Amino acid sequence: MLKQQAIFIAEDEPFIALDLALAIEDADGQVIGPAASVEEALELLGAGHVDGAILDVNLVDRDITPVVVILAERGVPIILQSGVGLPAELSARFPHxxxxLKPCSPKQLIDELAFMLRG
Known part of the structure; x- marks a missing residue:
């Protein structure tokens, strides 16, 4: 389904991150991450190419806005998951x-991301 595309994960809940990583591998994708903080996410993004991303909105050090900005500038398809919704700045800047909302099925997220990647 993912055809060895590089899928970036930013998630600070270890069990959710592991479930996502395993589901991406099962869907024939390559896992980048998971990053548990925005700082770690920015480092990983600076180190290589990603084709798609599944991001938790709130990580251990802050919200995911700086990561979303970079990915959006690169034209990378993004799916966000959150337990509380989007910060106002992120929602206003990227309304689409x-x-x-958590909890969500890793399969559902990956199916939707795969659809986005097909264009």
Missing amino acids: LTVH
Whole structure:
């Protein structure tokens, strides 16, 4: 389904991150991350190419806005998941982002991301 595309994960909940990583691998994708903080996410993004991303809105050090900005500038499809919704700045700047409220099925997120990647 993902055809070895590089899928970036930013998620600070270890069990959710592991479930996503395993589901991406099962869908024939390459996992980048997971990053548990925005700082770590920015480092990983600076180190290589990603084709798509599944991001938790709130990480251990702050909200995901700086990561979303970089990915959006690169034209990378993004799916966000959150337990509380989007910060106002992120929602105002990127009103068309795909957002799922936790808990969500890794398969559902990956199916939707795969659809976005097909264009």
